[in-house]
Amino acid sequence: MNDRETEQGLRGQAKALLEEGKVNYIIGYEPGSLKFTTTPLITKDKDSVDRLVISPFIVNNLSEYLTELKGRIGIVAKGCDSRSIVSLIQDNQVKREDVVILGVPCSGIIDLSKVEGLVGKDRDEIDDIVWEDSKVTITVAGDRKEFHIGEVLFDNCLGCEFSIPQEYDILLGESSSLVVDKATSREKIETLEAMSQEQRWNFWEKEFSRCIRCYACRNVCPACFCERCFVEESEPQWMAPVPRWQDNLMFQVIRNIHVAGRCTDCGECERACPMNIPLRSLTKEMCDIVDDLYHFKAGMDKEAAPLMTHYETTDPEDFIK
Amino acid sequence: MWQRTLGVAITTPSILELKALFNLLSSYHNMPDFGGGQVTPESEWEPKLLGFLCRWCSYAGADLAGTSRKKYPANIRIIKVPCSGRVDPLFILKALRLGFDGVLVSGCYPGDCHYQTGNYRARRRMAITKKFLEYVGIDPQRIQASWVSASEGGKFTEVVTEVTEGLKKIGPNKLFADER
Numbered sequence: 001m002n003d004r005e006t007e008q009g010l011r012g013q014a015k016a017l018l019e020e021g022k023v024n025y026i027i028g029y030e031p032g033s034l035k036f037t038t039t040p041l042i043t044k045d046k047d048s049v050d051r052l053v054i055s056p057f058i059v060n061n062l063s064e065y066l067t068e069l070k071g072r073i074g075i076v077a078k079g080c081d082s083r084s085i086v087s088l089i090q091d092n093q094v095k096r097e098d099v100v101i102l103g104v105p106c107s108g109i110i111d112l113s114k115v116e117g118l119v120g121k122d123r124d125e126i127d128d129i130v131w132e133d134s135k136v137t138i139t140v141a142g143d144r145k146e147f148h149i150g151e152v153l154f155d156n157c158l159g160c161e162f163s164i165p166q167e168y169d170i171l172l173g174e175s176s177s178l179v180v181d182k183a184t185s186r187e188k189i190e191t192l193e194a195m196s197q198e199q200r201w202n203f204w205e206k207e208f209s210r211c212i213r214c215y216a217c218r219n220v221c222p223a224c225f226c227e228r229c230f231v232e233e234s235e236p237q238w239m240a241p242v243p244r245w246q247d248n249l250m251f252q253v254i255r256n257i258h259v260a261g262r263c264t265d266c267g268e269c270e271r272a273c274p275m276n277i278p279l280r281s282l283t284k285e286m287c288d289i290v291d292d293l294y295h296f297k298a299g300m301d302k303e304a305a306p307l308m309t310h311y312e313t314t315d316p317e318d319f320i321k
Numbered sequence: 322m323w324q325r326t327l328g329v330a331i332t333t334p335s336i337l338e339l340k341a342l343f344n345l346l347s348s349y350h351n352m353p354d355f356g357g358g359q360v361t362p363e364s365e366w367e368p369k370l371l372g373f374l375c376r377w378c379s380y381a382g383a384d385l386a387g388t389s390r391k392k393y394p395a396n397i398r399i400i401k402v403p404c405s406g407r408v409d410p411l412f413i414l415k416a417l418r419l420g421f422d423g424v425l426v427s428g429c430y431p432g433d434c435h436y437q438t439g440n441y442r443a444r445r446r447m448a449i450t451k452k453f454l455e456y457v458g459i460d461p462q463r464i465q466a467s468w469v470s471a472s473e474g475g476k477f478t479e480v481v482t483e484v485t486e487g488l489k490k491i492g493p494n495k496l497f498a499d500e501r
Contacts, residue, residue, distance in 0.1 A: 193456070201458025201496060230411060238411060246497045250414050253457055257410045260449050282457075289452045294445070311441035313431060319451055320444065321467035321480050 006104060006173035007054045010076065013102060013170050014049040017074045023100050024071030027062045028052040035123055036112060040065065052076070054172075056110045056131050059154075061266045063222040066094050073099050078106040080156070082165030083264040083299030084222040089167075090299070090306045091262070093225050103168025107176040108149070108157035110136070115152050119145060134179065150181045156267035156280060159185030166300055188281045189288075205245055208252065210275040213243035217269035217279055218255060223262035223298075230254065252279070256286045261307025263287055264298045368422040368488035370397045370481070373412065375405045377435040378470050379427035385474030393478035394485040397425070404428065405466075406439030410450040413464060422494040423463045425484055427477075430468040440468075459496060462487045 010028070017023045030041035030051040038058050041051055042065060054076075062075055063084040077085060082101060088094040110131070112123050119126065121140050128139040136152050138145050150158060158181040164171070192200055215231070218224045231239050231251055239247040256263070265287050270280040290296050293316055296307050374380040380401050386393060402408060405428025413424045426447060428440040447466045455461045465487075467480045495501045 197455070197458050197460060199458075200456070204457055238415060246418060249457070250418055253453065254411050254414060257446075257450055257453060260453075285456050286449070286453055289449055289456075293448055293452070308442070308445060311438060311445055313441070315441065315444055316448060317431070317444055319448065319461075319466065321465065321483065 002173065003054045003056075007052065009172045010054060010102060010104070011049050011052050013172065014052060014074060015046050017100060018044070018046040018049065022072065023074040025069055026052075026074045027065050027069075028076040028102075029054070029058040029060070029062075035126070036110075036129060042069070054104055056108070056129075057112070058104075059109050059271065061220075061222055061268045063088060064220060064268075066099065066222075067225050071098075074102055075099055076102045076104055077165050077168065078104055078109075079160060079162035079165050080106075080264050080266040082167050083162070083297075084266060085299070086167050086302045087223060087262045087264065087299035087306075088225070089302045090304060091225070096302060100170070101165065101168040103165035103171045105163050105165075105171070105173050105175045107163060108153040108160065108179055110152050111154045114154075118147060118151060150179050150184065153179060154267055155185050155188070156265050156284070158182070159265065159284070167302060186284070188278055189285055192281060204249055207277045208248040209245040211243055211245070211248035211252075211277060212275060213241075213248055213251065214274060216272040216274060217252070220268045220272040221255075221259065221263075222266075222268075223259040223264075224255065226258075252282060256282050259283075260286050261290050261294075261296055262298050366493055368396050368485055368493075369420070370394075370423045370425060370485060370488060371416045371421045372397045372399045372425040372427060372481070373402050373405070373408045374399055374469075375428040375435075375440070376401050376403050378429035378433060379405075379467070379477065381471035382427075382469040382473045382477040385471065386477045387474075389474045391474055391478045393481040396485045396488075397481050404434065404436050404439035405443035406434075406436065406441075406446075408443060408446070410446060413450060414454075417459065417463065417494060418497050420494060420497075423465065423484060423488045425465045425467065425480070427467045427469050427480070430470055433470065460491050462491055463494065 014026045018026060024044060026043050026049055028041050029038040031053055032039040036057050038053060038055060040060055040062055043049065061081045061084055063081050066073060066075065066085065066088060082103060085099065085101060089096050110129065115129060115138060116123055119138055119140050126138060126140050130137045131149060134149050136147050136149050158179065160178060163178050164175050192203065218229065239251060263283050263286060265284050267280050269283060270278065273279055290307060294307060374383055383399060405426055408426045416424050426443065428443055431440060434440040451461050451464050454464060465484050469477045469480060
Protein backbone atom coordinates (compact mmCIF):
# COMPACT_ATOMS: atom_id res chain seq x y z
CA MET A 1 0.00 0.00 0.00
CA ASN A 2 1.12 3.50 -0.70
CA ASP A 3 0.68 5.30 2.55
CA ARG A 4 1.84 8.72 1.31
CA GLU A 5 -0.90 8.94 -1.33
CA THR A 6 -3.54 7.67 1.08
CA GLU A 7 -2.36 10.21 3.61
CA GLN A 8 -2.62 13.11 1.14
CA GLY A 9 -6.05 11.93 0.08
CA LEU A 10 -7.14 11.68 3.72
CA ARG A 11 -5.93 15.17 4.58
CA GLY A 12 -7.78 16.61 1.58
CA GLN A 13 -11.00 14.79 2.42
CA ALA A 14 -10.80 15.67 6.11
CA LYS A 15 -10.21 19.34 5.34
CA ALA A 16 -13.12 19.41 2.90
CA LEU A 17 -15.43 17.76 5.41
CA LEU A 18 -14.58 20.33 8.07
CA GLU A 19 -14.76 23.28 5.68
CA GLU A 20 -18.10 22.25 4.28
CA GLY A 21 -19.37 21.79 7.82
CA LYS A 22 -20.29 18.19 7.18
CA VAL A 23 -18.58 17.13 10.37
CA ASN A 24 -17.81 18.80 13.69
CA TYR A 25 -14.81 16.66 14.47
CA ILE A 26 -12.23 14.62 12.68
CA ILE A 27 -10.76 11.66 14.50
CA GLY A 28 -7.56 10.25 13.05
CA TYR A 29 -3.94 9.53 13.84
CA GLU A 30 -0.99 11.89 14.22
CA PRO A 31 2.68 11.07 14.88
CA GLY A 32 3.25 10.07 18.50
CA SER A 33 5.94 11.43 20.78
CA LEU A 34 7.82 8.14 20.68
CA LYS A 35 9.54 6.86 17.60
CA PHE A 36 7.30 5.13 15.02
CA THR A 37 4.24 5.42 17.22
CA THR A 38 1.06 7.26 16.38
CA THR A 39 -1.44 8.81 18.73
CA PRO A 40 -5.10 9.68 18.22
CA LEU A 41 -5.84 13.14 16.86
CA ILE A 42 -9.26 14.61 17.59
CA THR A 43 -9.71 17.99 16.03
CA LYS A 44 -12.18 20.67 15.00
CA ASP A 45 -9.49 22.76 13.39
CA LYS A 46 -9.12 22.42 9.63
CA ASP A 47 -5.47 23.40 9.71
CA SER A 48 -4.46 20.63 12.05
CA VAL A 49 -5.69 17.95 9.63
CA ASP A 50 -2.28 18.28 7.98
CA ARG A 51 -0.95 16.40 10.99
CA LEU A 52 -2.99 13.33 10.04
CA VAL A 53 -0.91 10.29 9.15
CA ILE A 54 -1.42 6.84 7.72
CA SER A 55 1.32 4.32 8.44
CA PRO A 56 1.70 0.67 9.42
CA PHE A 57 1.73 1.86 13.04
CA ILE A 58 -1.80 3.29 13.29
CA VAL A 59 -2.64 0.88 16.01
CA ASN A 60 -5.53 2.32 18.00
CA ASN A 61 -9.18 1.56 17.46
CA LEU A 62 -10.57 5.09 17.29
CA SER A 63 -14.22 4.08 17.41
CA GLU A 64 -13.85 4.23 21.19
CA TYR A 65 -14.18 8.04 20.92
CA LEU A 66 -17.44 7.99 18.98
CA THR A 67 -19.55 7.52 22.06
CA GLU A 68 -17.70 10.27 23.89
CA LEU A 69 -18.11 13.09 21.37
CA LYS A 70 -21.25 14.96 20.43
CA GLY A 71 -22.03 16.07 16.92
CA ARG A 72 -21.14 14.69 13.52
CA ILE A 73 -17.81 12.97 13.35
CA GLY A 74 -15.45 12.08 10.54
CA ILE A 75 -13.44 9.06 11.61
CA VAL A 76 -10.51 7.21 10.09
CA ALA A 77 -11.22 3.49 10.19
CA LYS A 78 -9.31 0.36 9.32
CA GLY A 79 -11.13 -2.92 8.70
CA CYS A 80 -11.44 -3.94 12.34
CA ASP A 81 -12.30 -0.39 13.48
CA SER A 82 -15.10 -0.17 10.95
CA ARG A 83 -16.56 -3.34 12.40
CA SER A 84 -16.51 -1.76 15.83
CA ILE A 85 -18.34 1.24 14.39
CA VAL A 86 -20.96 -0.99 12.77
CA SER A 87 -21.34 -2.79 16.07
CA LEU A 88 -21.96 0.54 17.83
CA ILE A 89 -24.58 1.38 15.19
CA GLN A 90 -26.26 -2.00 15.78
CA ASP A 91 -26.39 -1.26 19.49
CA ASN A 92 -27.90 2.20 18.94
CA GLN A 93 -24.90 3.90 20.47
CA VAL A 94 -24.07 5.84 17.33
CA LYS A 95 -26.31 7.00 14.52
CA ARG A 96 -25.11 6.06 11.07
CA GLU A 97 -25.88 9.53 9.71
CA ASP A 98 -23.73 11.11 12.42
CA VAL A 99 -20.53 9.46 11.27
CA VAL A 100 -18.55 9.92 8.11
CA ILE A 101 -16.29 6.90 7.88
CA LEU A 102 -13.01 7.53 6.12
CA GLY A 103 -12.11 3.96 5.29
CA VAL A 104 -8.47 2.98 5.04
CA PRO A 105 -7.56 -0.39 3.52
CA CYS A 106 -5.17 -2.13 5.86
CA SER A 107 -2.79 -5.04 5.43
CA GLY A 108 -1.96 -5.30 9.09
CA ILE A 109 -0.33 -3.26 11.80
CA ILE A 110 3.27 -3.71 12.90
CA ASP A 111 3.76 -4.78 16.49
CA LEU A 112 6.73 -2.80 17.77
CA SER A 113 7.35 -5.21 20.62
CA LYS A 114 7.70 -8.04 18.11
CA VAL A 115 10.19 -5.90 16.15
CA GLU A 116 12.10 -5.19 19.33
CA GLY A 117 12.17 -8.89 20.10
CA LEU A 118 13.46 -9.77 16.62
CA VAL A 119 16.33 -7.31 16.53
CA GLY A 120 17.00 -7.33 20.25
CA LYS A 121 16.99 -3.54 20.46
CA ASP A 122 14.75 -0.98 22.03
CA ARG A 123 12.53 0.95 19.62
CA ASP A 124 14.53 4.14 20.26
CA GLU A 125 17.63 2.44 18.85
CA ILE A 126 15.91 1.30 15.67
CA ASP A 127 16.56 3.71 12.79
CA ASP A 128 14.01 2.64 10.26
CA ILE A 129 11.31 0.10 9.57
CA VAL A 130 10.32 -0.25 5.91
CA TRP A 131 7.55 -2.52 4.74
CA GLU A 132 7.61 -3.57 1.10
CA ASP A 133 5.41 -6.35 -0.23
CA SER A 134 5.90 -9.30 2.07
CA LYS A 135 9.23 -8.12 3.47
CA VAL A 136 10.02 -5.75 6.27
CA THR A 137 13.46 -4.19 6.44
CA ILE A 138 14.61 -3.08 9.85
CA THR A 139 17.66 -0.84 10.07
CA VAL A 140 19.59 -0.76 13.31
CA ALA A 141 22.81 1.30 13.44
CA GLY A 142 23.26 1.07 9.67
CA ASP A 143 22.73 -2.67 9.74
CA ARG A 144 19.77 -3.77 7.58
CA LYS A 145 17.86 -6.90 8.48
CA GLU A 146 15.04 -8.41 6.44
CA PHE A 147 12.15 -10.35 7.89
CA HIS A 148 8.93 -11.77 6.58
CA ILE A 149 6.13 -9.37 7.38
CA GLY A 150 4.17 -12.11 9.14
CA GLU A 151 6.80 -12.10 11.87
CA VAL A 152 6.17 -8.53 12.95
CA LEU A 153 2.40 -8.07 12.55
CA PHE A 154 0.06 -8.21 15.52
CA ASP A 155 -1.43 -11.63 16.22
CA ASN A 156 -4.94 -10.39 15.58
CA CYS A 157 -3.90 -8.90 12.21
CA LEU A 158 -2.66 -12.34 11.16
CA GLY A 159 -6.14 -13.72 11.70
CA CYS A 160 -7.88 -10.80 9.98
CA GLU A 161 -10.07 -11.45 6.95
CA PHE A 162 -11.09 -7.91 6.11
CA SER A 163 -8.64 -5.57 4.49
CA ILE A 164 -11.37 -3.22 3.28
CA PRO A 165 -13.60 -1.64 5.92
CA GLN A 166 -17.07 -3.18 6.14
CA GLU A 167 -18.71 0.19 6.14
CA TYR A 168 -17.35 3.44 4.78
CA ASP A 169 -18.41 6.68 3.15
CA ILE A 170 -15.10 7.50 1.56
CA LEU A 171 -12.54 4.84 0.73
CA LEU A 172 -8.97 6.05 0.63
CA GLY A 173 -6.39 4.07 -1.29
CA GLU A 174 -6.69 0.69 -2.87
CA SER A 175 -7.35 -2.67 -1.38
CA SER A 176 -4.23 -4.50 -0.38
CA SER A 177 -3.60 -8.15 0.18
CA LEU A 178 -3.63 -9.55 3.68
CA VAL A 179 -0.93 -11.59 5.29
CA VAL A 180 -2.94 -14.38 6.81
CA ASP A 181 -1.36 -16.77 9.25
CA LYS A 182 -4.24 -18.27 11.19
CA ALA A 183 -1.97 -20.70 13.01
CA THR A 184 0.15 -17.95 14.57
CA SER A 185 -2.95 -15.91 15.24
CA ARG A 186 -4.46 -18.69 17.34
CA GLU A 187 -1.22 -20.09 18.68
CA LYS A 188 -1.69 -19.01 22.30
CA ILE A 189 -5.29 -20.22 22.35
CA GLU A 190 -4.35 -23.60 20.99
CA THR A 191 -1.64 -23.99 23.60
CA LEU A 192 -4.28 -23.30 26.22
CA GLU A 193 -6.80 -25.65 24.66
CA ALA A 194 -4.24 -28.45 24.73
CA MET A 195 -3.94 -28.05 28.49
CA SER A 196 -6.19 -29.74 31.04
CA GLN A 197 -8.99 -27.75 32.62
CA GLU A 198 -7.07 -27.45 35.84
CA GLN A 199 -3.93 -26.25 34.07
CA ARG A 200 -5.95 -23.61 32.25
CA TRP A 201 -7.47 -22.37 35.48
CA ASN A 202 -4.01 -22.26 37.07
CA PHE A 203 -2.71 -20.39 34.06
CA TRP A 204 -5.37 -17.71 34.38
CA GLU A 205 -4.91 -17.54 38.15
CA LYS A 206 -1.25 -16.78 37.55
CA GLU A 207 -1.97 -14.21 34.86
CA PHE A 208 -4.66 -12.42 36.82
CA SER A 209 -2.56 -12.33 39.96
CA ARG A 210 -0.67 -9.60 38.13
CA CYS A 211 -3.79 -7.61 37.24
CA ILE A 212 -3.96 -4.27 39.03
CA ARG A 213 -7.58 -3.68 37.95
CA CYS A 214 -6.74 -0.38 36.28
CA TYR A 215 -9.62 -1.04 33.88
CA ALA A 216 -7.53 0.08 30.91
CA CYS A 217 -8.88 -2.92 28.97
CA ARG A 218 -12.43 -1.81 29.64
CA ASN A 219 -11.82 1.86 29.01
CA VAL A 220 -10.10 1.29 25.70
CA CYS A 221 -12.73 -1.16 24.46
CA PRO A 222 -15.24 0.27 21.99
CA ALA A 223 -17.66 -2.52 22.87
CA CYS A 224 -17.60 -1.56 26.58
CA PHE A 225 -19.84 1.48 26.43
CA CYS A 226 -21.93 1.12 29.60
CA GLU A 227 -22.06 4.34 31.53
CA ARG A 228 -21.96 2.40 34.73
CA CYS A 229 -20.02 -0.82 34.84
CA PHE A 230 -21.03 -3.73 37.09
CA VAL A 231 -17.68 -3.53 38.86
CA GLU A 232 -18.60 -0.10 40.16
CA GLU A 233 -21.93 -1.19 41.56
CA SER A 234 -22.03 -0.85 45.32
CA GLU A 235 -25.48 -2.32 45.96
CA PRO A 236 -24.85 -5.11 45.53
CA GLN A 237 -21.13 -4.99 45.36
CA TRP A 238 -20.40 -7.80 42.95
CA MET A 239 -16.69 -7.56 43.30
CA ALA A 240 -14.35 -6.40 46.00
CA PRO A 241 -12.47 -3.27 44.90
CA VAL A 242 -9.20 -4.81 46.02
CA PRO A 243 -7.53 -6.46 43.04
CA ARG A 244 -7.39 -10.07 44.13
CA TRP A 245 -6.97 -12.61 41.36
CA GLN A 246 -10.36 -14.18 41.98
CA ASP A 247 -12.19 -10.93 41.36
CA ASN A 248 -9.84 -9.89 38.57
CA LEU A 249 -10.55 -13.09 36.71
CA MET A 250 -14.26 -12.83 37.38
CA PHE A 251 -14.24 -9.27 36.06
CA GLN A 252 -12.54 -10.27 32.85
CA VAL A 253 -14.76 -13.30 32.30
CA ILE A 254 -17.91 -11.24 32.75
CA ARG A 255 -16.51 -8.45 30.60
CA ASN A 256 -15.94 -10.96 27.83
CA ILE A 257 -19.45 -12.33 28.17
CA HIS A 258 -20.79 -8.76 28.01
CA VAL A 259 -18.95 -7.98 24.80
CA ALA A 260 -19.78 -11.30 23.14
CA GLY A 261 -21.04 -10.55 19.66
CA ARG A 262 -19.57 -7.06 19.81
CA CYS A 263 -15.88 -7.83 20.15
CA THR A 264 -14.19 -7.65 16.77
CA ASP A 265 -10.82 -9.01 17.90
CA CYS A 266 -9.17 -5.61 17.44
CA GLY A 267 -6.74 -6.46 20.25
CA GLU A 268 -6.89 -3.08 21.99
CA CYS A 269 -7.44 -4.60 25.45
CA GLU A 270 -4.28 -6.63 25.26
CA ARG A 271 -2.25 -3.69 23.98
CA ALA A 272 -3.62 -1.40 26.68
CA CYS A 273 -2.81 -3.84 29.48
CA PRO A 274 0.10 -2.49 31.51
CA MET A 275 0.70 -5.92 33.04
CA ASN A 276 0.91 -7.75 29.70
CA ILE A 277 -1.90 -10.15 30.47
CA PRO A 278 -2.73 -12.11 27.28
CA LEU A 279 -6.29 -10.82 27.13
CA ARG A 280 -6.65 -11.58 23.46
CA SER A 281 -6.55 -15.27 24.33
CA LEU A 282 -9.90 -14.65 26.01
CA THR A 283 -11.48 -12.26 23.51
CA LYS A 284 -10.51 -14.25 20.44
CA GLU A 285 -11.86 -17.42 21.99
CA MET A 286 -15.16 -15.66 22.66
CA CYS A 287 -15.29 -14.51 19.01
CA ASP A 288 -14.73 -18.10 17.94
CA ILE A 289 -17.39 -19.46 20.30
CA VAL A 290 -19.92 -16.96 18.95
CA ASP A 291 -19.01 -17.76 15.36
CA ASP A 292 -19.13 -21.46 16.04
CA LEU A 293 -22.52 -21.43 17.79
CA TYR A 294 -24.38 -18.73 15.89
CA HIS A 295 -22.30 -18.11 12.77
CA PHE A 296 -22.08 -14.54 13.90
CA LYS A 297 -19.22 -12.15 13.34
CA ALA A 298 -19.42 -8.85 15.13
CA GLY A 299 -19.94 -5.65 13.16
CA MET A 300 -20.53 -7.10 9.71
CA ASP A 301 -23.97 -5.77 8.92
CA LYS A 302 -25.41 -2.61 10.43
CA GLU A 303 -28.98 -3.85 9.90
CA ALA A 304 -28.40 -7.12 11.76
CA ALA A 305 -29.78 -7.46 15.29
CA PRO A 306 -27.17 -7.55 18.04
CA LEU A 307 -26.31 -11.14 18.91
CA MET A 308 -27.42 -11.26 22.52
CA THR A 309 -30.69 -9.39 22.09
CA HIS A 310 -31.67 -11.72 19.32
CA TYR A 311 -32.45 -15.42 19.12
CA GLU A 312 -33.40 -18.12 16.68
CA THR A 313 -35.81 -20.87 17.63
CA THR A 314 -33.27 -23.28 16.20
CA ASP A 315 -30.36 -22.16 18.40
CA PRO A 316 -28.29 -25.11 19.68
CA GLU A 317 -29.44 -26.47 23.04
CA ASP A 318 -27.75 -29.84 23.29
CA PHE A 319 -26.32 -28.82 26.68
CA ILE A 320 -29.76 -28.26 28.20
CA LYS A 321 -31.25 -31.11 30.21
CA MET B 322 -38.53 -17.63 54.91
CA TRP B 323 -37.69 -21.31 54.94
CA GLN B 324 -40.37 -23.86 54.37
CA ARG B 325 -39.55 -27.46 54.96
CA THR B 326 -41.06 -29.94 52.56
CA LEU B 327 -39.79 -33.47 52.91
CA GLY B 328 -36.54 -32.21 54.30
CA VAL B 329 -35.89 -30.04 51.30
CA ALA B 330 -35.85 -26.35 51.87
CA ILE B 331 -37.64 -24.19 49.37
CA THR B 332 -37.56 -20.47 49.71
CA THR B 333 -40.16 -17.96 48.82
CA PRO B 334 -38.04 -14.85 48.77
CA SER B 335 -38.97 -11.69 47.01
CA ILE B 336 -35.81 -11.20 45.10
CA LEU B 337 -36.73 -8.71 42.50
CA GLU B 338 -34.02 -6.46 43.74
CA LEU B 339 -30.44 -7.31 43.06
CA LYS B 340 -29.41 -6.44 46.54
CA ALA B 341 -31.76 -8.99 47.96
CA LEU B 342 -30.38 -11.55 45.56
CA PHE B 343 -26.88 -10.77 46.57
CA ASN B 344 -27.71 -11.05 50.25
CA LEU B 345 -29.39 -14.33 49.55
CA LEU B 346 -26.34 -15.68 47.79
CA SER B 347 -24.18 -14.77 50.75
CA SER B 348 -26.63 -15.93 53.37
CA TYR B 349 -27.26 -19.27 51.68
CA HIS B 350 -23.63 -19.94 51.79
CA ASN B 351 -23.46 -19.13 55.48
CA MET B 352 -26.45 -21.24 56.46
CA PRO B 353 -25.24 -23.67 59.13
CA ASP B 354 -27.37 -26.50 57.73
CA PHE B 355 -25.63 -25.94 54.43
CA GLY B 356 -22.16 -26.49 55.74
CA GLY B 357 -21.44 -22.81 55.50
CA GLY B 358 -19.04 -21.11 57.84
CA GLN B 359 -17.61 -24.38 59.13
CA VAL B 360 -15.09 -26.79 57.77
CA THR B 361 -16.74 -30.03 56.76
CA PRO B 362 -14.54 -33.10 56.77
CA GLU B 363 -13.89 -34.37 53.25
CA SER B 364 -15.82 -37.58 53.95
CA GLU B 365 -18.95 -35.69 54.97
CA TRP B 366 -18.81 -33.29 52.06
CA GLU B 367 -22.04 -32.80 50.18
CA PRO B 368 -22.29 -30.68 47.05
CA LYS B 369 -24.00 -27.33 47.32
CA LEU B 370 -26.14 -26.62 44.32
CA LEU B 371 -27.82 -23.31 43.63
CA GLY B 372 -30.90 -23.36 41.45
CA PHE B 373 -32.32 -20.37 39.63
CA LEU B 374 -35.85 -21.43 38.80
CA CYS B 375 -38.23 -19.54 36.61
CA ARG B 376 -41.31 -18.40 38.45
CA TRP B 377 -43.76 -19.77 35.88
CA CYS B 378 -42.54 -23.25 34.99
CA SER B 379 -39.60 -24.70 36.85
CA TYR B 380 -40.45 -23.27 40.25
CA ALA B 381 -43.96 -24.65 39.89
CA GLY B 382 -42.39 -27.92 38.78
CA ALA B 383 -40.27 -27.99 41.92
CA ASP B 384 -43.35 -27.20 43.97
CA LEU B 385 -45.18 -30.07 42.30
CA ALA B 386 -42.30 -32.39 43.14
CA GLY B 387 -42.77 -31.37 46.77
CA THR B 388 -46.56 -31.68 46.87
CA SER B 389 -46.34 -35.01 45.03
CA ARG B 390 -44.01 -36.20 47.82
CA LYS B 391 -41.23 -36.95 45.36
CA LYS B 392 -37.76 -37.13 46.82
CA TYR B 393 -34.84 -35.25 45.45
CA PRO B 394 -31.42 -34.46 46.92
CA ALA B 395 -31.49 -31.80 49.60
CA ASN B 396 -28.35 -30.32 48.08
CA ILE B 397 -30.21 -27.73 46.05
CA ARG B 398 -31.09 -24.27 47.29
CA ILE B 399 -33.55 -22.45 45.15
CA ILE B 400 -33.84 -18.84 44.13
CA LYS B 401 -37.01 -17.93 42.35
CA VAL B 402 -36.49 -15.66 39.37
CA PRO B 403 -39.18 -14.04 37.20
CA CYS B 404 -37.79 -15.75 34.12
CA SER B 405 -34.74 -17.79 33.16
CA GLY B 406 -33.87 -14.77 31.03
CA ARG B 407 -33.33 -12.86 34.28
CA VAL B 408 -30.27 -14.93 35.11
CA ASP B 409 -27.19 -12.87 34.50
CA PRO B 410 -23.97 -14.87 33.97
CA LEU B 411 -22.69 -12.69 36.79
CA PHE B 412 -25.06 -14.50 39.21
CA ILE B 413 -23.54 -17.80 38.15
CA LEU B 414 -19.97 -16.64 38.57
CA LYS B 415 -20.81 -14.98 41.88
CA ALA B 416 -22.37 -18.18 43.16
CA LEU B 417 -19.25 -20.16 42.23
CA ARG B 418 -17.11 -17.44 43.78
CA LEU B 419 -19.08 -17.73 47.00
CA GLY B 420 -18.36 -21.43 47.11
CA PHE B 421 -21.38 -23.13 45.56
CA ASP B 422 -20.32 -26.31 43.81
CA GLY B 423 -22.74 -25.94 40.96
CA VAL B 424 -25.44 -23.75 39.50
CA LEU B 425 -28.61 -24.90 37.80
CA VAL B 426 -30.66 -22.53 35.67
CA SER B 427 -34.06 -23.86 34.82
CA GLY B 428 -36.87 -22.34 32.82
CA CYS B 429 -39.84 -22.97 30.57
CA TYR B 430 -39.52 -25.00 27.40
CA PRO B 431 -38.83 -22.98 24.23
CA GLY B 432 -42.10 -21.52 23.07
CA ASP B 433 -43.61 -21.63 26.56
CA CYS B 434 -42.04 -18.53 28.01
CA HIS B 435 -44.48 -16.36 29.91
CA TYR B 436 -42.69 -13.36 28.42
CA GLN B 437 -42.52 -14.93 24.96
CA THR B 438 -38.77 -14.77 24.42
CA GLY B 439 -37.00 -14.77 27.80
CA ASN B 440 -35.91 -18.40 27.71
CA TYR B 441 -34.57 -18.07 24.16
CA ARG B 442 -32.30 -15.29 25.37
CA ALA B 443 -31.33 -17.35 28.40
CA ARG B 444 -30.44 -20.19 26.05
CA ARG B 445 -27.93 -18.07 24.12
CA ARG B 446 -26.49 -16.61 27.29
CA MET B 447 -26.10 -20.01 28.94
CA ALA B 448 -24.53 -21.52 25.84
CA ILE B 449 -21.75 -18.95 25.57
CA THR B 450 -21.26 -18.81 29.35
CA LYS B 451 -20.84 -22.54 29.62
CA LYS B 452 -18.45 -22.78 26.69
CA PHE B 453 -16.41 -19.79 27.76
CA LEU B 454 -16.11 -20.92 31.37
CA GLU B 455 -15.01 -24.32 30.18
CA TYR B 456 -12.24 -22.64 28.20
CA VAL B 457 -11.18 -20.62 31.23
CA GLY B 458 -10.99 -23.81 33.24
CA ILE B 459 -14.29 -24.38 35.04
CA ASP B 460 -15.80 -27.84 34.72
CA PRO B 461 -18.92 -27.46 32.53
CA GLN B 462 -20.76 -29.81 34.89
CA ARG B 463 -20.84 -27.00 37.42
CA ILE B 464 -23.02 -24.92 35.15
CA GLN B 465 -26.22 -26.64 34.16
CA ALA B 466 -29.41 -25.67 32.42
CA SER B 467 -32.72 -27.43 32.05
CA TRP B 468 -36.24 -26.97 30.81
CA VAL B 469 -38.77 -28.07 33.40
CA SER B 470 -42.45 -27.32 32.92
CA ALA B 471 -44.94 -26.75 35.73
CA SER B 472 -46.28 -30.28 35.30
CA GLU B 473 -42.90 -31.98 35.43
CA GLY B 474 -42.30 -32.62 39.10
CA GLY B 475 -40.75 -35.93 38.09
CA LYS B 476 -38.35 -34.34 35.65
CA PHE B 477 -37.32 -31.81 38.27
CA THR B 478 -36.32 -34.57 40.70
CA GLU B 479 -34.44 -36.34 37.91
CA VAL B 480 -32.52 -33.22 36.91
CA VAL B 481 -31.57 -32.34 40.47
CA THR B 482 -30.51 -35.92 41.17
CA GLU B 483 -28.43 -36.11 38.01
CA VAL B 484 -26.74 -32.76 38.58
CA THR B 485 -26.03 -33.56 42.23
CA GLU B 486 -24.55 -36.93 41.33
CA GLY B 487 -22.37 -35.24 38.73
CA LEU B 488 -21.16 -32.72 41.28
CA LYS B 489 -20.36 -35.51 43.75
CA LYS B 490 -18.11 -37.04 41.13
CA ILE B 491 -16.16 -33.89 40.33
CA GLY B 492 -15.78 -32.95 43.98
CA PRO B 493 -15.84 -29.69 45.90
CA ASN B 494 -15.48 -26.36 44.17
CA LYS B 495 -12.06 -25.11 45.15
CA LEU B 496 -11.68 -22.91 42.09
CA PHE B 497 -11.51 -19.63 43.90
CA ALA B 498 -9.52 -20.86 46.88
CA ASP B 499 -6.01 -19.50 47.21
CA GLU B 500 -4.66 -22.91 48.14
CA ARG B 501 -6.05 -25.67 45.99
